[in-house]
Amino acid sequence: MITLNKNYKEKIKLRIEPIGKDLDVIKGTPLIDKLFEYGIEFPCGGKGLCGGCKVKLLSGDVKNHEQYKELNCKLGLDSDFRLACNSELIEDTTIEIPQLESLILADNTAFTFTPLVGFGIAIDIGTTTIVAQLVDLSSSQVLGVQTSRNPQSRFGSDIMSRILHGLTTAGSDELKKLIREETYSLIKLLLNSKDINLKKIVLVGNSVMHHLFCGLDVQPLSMFPFATTNNESIEYSPVELDWELSSEVKIIFVRPISSFIGSDIYAGIIASGMDKHTQLTALIDLGTNGEIVVGSSDRMVCASTAAGPAFEGATIHMGMSAMSGAISSVNNNDTRIDYHVIGNQDALGICGSGLIDAVSVFLQNGSVDAGGTIVDEKEKLRIGDRVFLTQKDVREFQLAKGALAAGLQILVDKLCKSLDDITHIFIAGGFGNFINLSNVTRLGMIEVDQSKITKLGNSALIGAKMLLFTDDYSLENSISKIEHISLDSDENFQDIFVNKMFFNNYISNDIADE
Amino acid sequence: MNELLNKLAVAIARGKVNQKSPFPPDMKGEFGADELTKQALEESVAPAAILNDGLMIGMKTVGDKFESGKAFIPDMLIAAKAMNVAMVHLKPFFDSGEVELKGDFILGTVAGDLHDIGKNIVRMVLTGNGWNVIDLGTDVKPEQFIETLKEYPNAVIGMSALLTTTMMQMETTTTAIKEVSPDTKIYIGGAPISQEFSDKIGADGYFPDPNKFAKHLASVV
Ligand code: B12
Ligand code: FES
Numbered sequence: 001m002i003t004l005n006k007n008y009k010e011k012i013k014l015r016i017e018p019i020g021k022d023l024d025v026i027k028g029t030p031l032i033d034k035l036f037e038y039g040i041e042f043p044c045g046g047k048g049l050c051g052g053c054k055v056k057l058l059s060g061d062v063k064n065h066e067q068y069k070e071l072n073c074k075l076g077l078d079s080d081f082r083l084a085c086n087s088e089l090i091e092d093t094t095i096e097i098p099q100l101e102s103l104i105l106a107d108n109t110a111f112t113f114t115p116l117v118g119f120g121i122a123i124d125i126g127t128t129t130i131v132a133q134l135v136d137l138s139s140s141q142v143l144g145v146q147t148s149r150n151p152q153s154r155f156g157s158d159i160m161s162r163i164l165h166g167l168t169t170a171g172s173d174e175l176k177k178l179i180r181e182e183t184y185s186l187i188k189l190l191l192n193s194k195d196i197n198l199k200k201i202v203l204v205g206n207s208v209m210h211h212l213f214c215g216l217d218v219q220p221l222s223m224f225p226f227a228t229t230n231n232e233s234i235e236y237s238p239v240e241l242d243w244e245l246s247s248e249v250k251i252i253f254v255r256p257i258s259s260f261i262g263s264d265i266y267a268g269i270i271a272s273g274m275d276k277h278t279q280l281t282a283l284i285d286l287g288t289n290g291e292i293v294v295g296s297s298d299r300m301v302c303a304s305t306a307a308g309p310a311f312e313g314a315t316i317h318m319g320m321s322a323m324s325g326a327i328s329s330v331n332n333n334d335t336r337i338d339y340h341v342i343g344n345q346d347a348l349g350i351c352g353s354g355l356i357d358a359v360s361v362f363l364q365n366g367s368v369d370a371g372g373t374i375v376d377e378k379e380k381l382r383i384g385d386r387v388f389l390t391q392k393d394v395r396e397f398q399l400a401k402g403a404l405a406a407g408l409q410i411l412v413d414k415l416c417k418s419l420d421d422i423t424h425i426f427i428a429g430g431f432g433n434f435i436n437l438s439n440v441t442r443l444g445m446i447e448v449d450q451s452k453i454t455k456l457g458n459s460a461l462i463g464a465k466m467l468l469f470t471d472d473y474s475l476e477n478s479i480s481k482i483e484h485i486s487l488d489s490d491e492n493f494q495d496i497f498v499n500k501m502f503f504n505n506y507i508s509n510d511i512a513d514e
Numbered sequence: 515m516n517e518l519l520n521k522l523a524v525a526i527a528r529g530k531v532n533q534k535s536p537f538p539p540d541m542k543g544e545f546g547a548d549e550l551t552k553q554a555l556e557e558s559v560a561p562a563a564i565l566n567d568g569l570m571i572g573m574k575t576v577g578d579k580f581e582s583g584k585a586f587i588p589d590m591l592i593a594a595k596a597m598n599v600a601m602v603h604l605k606p607f608f609d610s611g612e613v614e615l616k617g618d619f620i621l622g623t624v625a626g627d628l629h630d631i632g633k634n635i636v637r638m639v640l641t642g643n644g645w646n647v648i649d650l651g652t653d654v655k656p657e658q659f660i661e662t663l664k665e666y667p668n669a670v671i672g673m674s675a676l677l678t679t680t681m682m683q684m685e686t687t688t689t690a691i692k693e694v695s696p697d698t699k700i701y702i703g704g705a706p707i708s709q710e711f712s713d714k715i716g717a718d719g720y721f722p723d724p725n726k727f728a729k730h731l732a733s734v735v
Pocket of ligand 2: 042046048049050051052053054084
């Protein structure tokens with residue numbers, strides 16, 4: 001008798017054009033899981049609303065959910081196009097991704113600009129990744145995008161370890177060289193040896209990236225009172241950076257707002273348009289530094305809440321980044337816990353979006369109380385056979401969410417407003433795209449109504465693109481309206497922080513259970 | 515009488531500050547640490563017994579739970595609040611010397627660092643364990659530790675640092691202190707610290723948890 005091995009997973013082939021990548025994929029894998037790893041953006045968060053993730057079928061076919069056929073039609077997609085966010089891989093398939101040719105990134109949103117002659121490149125230098133896009137300055141059209149890992153990462157994943165390495169002249173030179181070379185190679189890829197009329201390159205990044213790229217002393221950023229060495233936008237000609245480009249090209253690294261709030265956040269502010277709103281809005285970056293800006297067109301306050309990398313899955317026992325094998329979402333289904341693993345394979349760990357869901361699920365089903373304590377101490381918080389959360393993981397999550405929520409509260413207090421006065425919150429950073437907002441609000445990571453929150457995608461890159469169209473990089477007028485608040489000198493921080501560690505929205509549940 | 519001290523220990527461990535305080539909800543209306551300490555003194559319980567068999571037991575209970583992860587920062591802070599009101603009543607006996615404390619402990623977050631929540635928890639646990647804690651606050655320079663040590667020559671020193679960059683200050687500070695006072699014991703803690711690091715910089719030990727640390731101190735002093 002032949003027995004079928006239940007664990008056997010049929011493999012199929014996926015070819016991605018125009019980059020000519022061949023992948024072996026487990027049958028049944030959602031296409032979004034595979035493309036996510038290749039840096040494809042899902043502008044509407046994979047809801048099938050924007051069409052930004054469309055792919056063209058060159059051979060084979062994918063399985064779509066019924067209800068989306070209608071949407072395909074509404075979006076005016078030809079019959080050989082599919083939405084990547086809503087496709088399952090079922091047979092050998094070749095797809096072509098328009099995003100990889102002419103980028104339809106999240107920043108397809110229109111903005112007012114004065115058309116210029118030539119081309120520009122907007123670059124976001126992140127602590128982990130660098131993203132660069134080529135822009136036609138006459139139309140603001142994005143013509144191409146390139147990303148790579150920040151090569152400085154080998155000296156530590158967080159900014160403080162970079163600073164530590166940059167404290168010596170040799171270390172600082174090394175970090176400068178690495179980042180400048182990597183950025184130049186992205187530029188070369190974008191230009192693809194075409195002879196185009198490149199006019200300008202605008203770079204944004206956090207203050208540490210600014211200092212390291214520009215070769216500024218990071219010592220003052222290493223300890224209290226945490227000052228920048230130079231808080232200005234710095235302009236270079238290509239020779240100064242050893243970049244073989246026309247000497248006409250103007251290169252600018254945009255200035256930080258303050259010691260721990262960089263131009264990536266400034267770019268986020270202009271990308272969200274919060275500087276134009278007369279009502280109270282906020283911008284939140286859920287990354288390690290947890291930057292928050294709150295305000296309206298006349299006055300803004302900002303702070304870095306130092307939440308740490310827990311929301312990205314780091315510091316978590318079985319945490320991992322959002323790649324194949326990571327549990328990326330978790331759901332409570334009456335008697336059992338459902339979860340999704342990126343790549344439709346066995347779960348190896350859990351990434352940030354999965355962690356947020358999991359903590360919420362365990363609070364909902366009473367495994368964890370509103371104080372964050374695991375109720376039955378002998379029980380691990382299991383999600384499937386292999387992956388679980390520990391008590392310490394929940395505590396790490398509480399520290400991060402406490403810091404973030406306390407930061408928002410203190411900033412709102414500074415403006416003599418309340419959380420209810422906030423009309424809109426923008427979430428910056430690509431990571432935000434995949435998180436479940438109802439859990440974010442319910443857990444109290446962001447204490448406003450879910451309907452007020454919008455995910456912006458890579459807002460730093462969108463803003464950098466907009467900055468290609470200015471001339472005045474001193475930004476005096478706008479930055480003078482943004483006041484930096486030092487949370488470390490706030491006497492109430494500890495009390496507010498500690499208060500925000502509780503999961504108050506689940507308390508009624510606990511009492512009902514008792 | 516013993517009953518009273520047990521009650522006091524519970525009030526501390528659960529963070530029942532006084533009769534009026536609404537927290538914890540299931541102890542509503544009951545006497546808190548404030549009333550219980552006063553009552554014990556009125557009933558002529560020895561202040562040393564109040565400290566040893568009331569406060570310290572309470573602090574140890576919550577400290578043990580914190581160590582195992584069953585209690586968290588909010589629980590520690592509320593317990594400390596209860597402890598502080600009890601301490602107010604006991605202070606005259608410490609000042610007069612009637613109750614002898616375990617010793618002096620100089621505590622601070624190192625130069626360049628303002629993170630103090632972890633350090634504050636260390637202070638609470640040590641105070642609750644009968645130490646006279648001199649808290650120098652944050653951004654404490656080596657000279658400040660040394661100056662204070664002159665005033666309290668037999669003190670043990672504890673330093674906290676939360677940043678990869680400021681943990682280097684621990685080395686500078688330890689070297690400076692050991693130079694003027696080689697026998698002074700120096701302990702370090704904070705999220706990025708490890709025993710390995712402690713050995714490397716010549717400190718006397720690293721403890722990830724204040725409660726473990728308090729037990730260690732009790733065993734060596
Ligand atoms: C709260 C917080 C802040 C608050 C600090 C408020 C305050 N008054 O302390 C604010 C928002 C002001 C802040 C600011 C900054 N922070 Co901060 N902060 C945190 C956060 C979220 C929690 C730290 C904390 O309080 N933990 C809880 C306490 C109880 O734990 P603990 O300190 O480790 O203490 C325990 C033990 O270690 C031990 N212990 C501690 N000290 C001692 C001493 C002895 C002798 C012993 C025995 C034991 C012991 O006992 C304690 C109880 O168990 C962490 C991230 C995280 N999720 O952990 C980042 C974090 C520590 N901050 C970080 C950074 C970089 C900063 C900033 C420099 C920059 C920024 N991004 O904003 C600024 C500058 C701060 C300054 N001026 O010094 C980084 C450090 C990274 C690194 N590798 O160095 C972290 C890890 C976040 C991150 N980005 O990854 N921060
Ligand atoms: S339709 Fe918007 S991401 Fe797929």
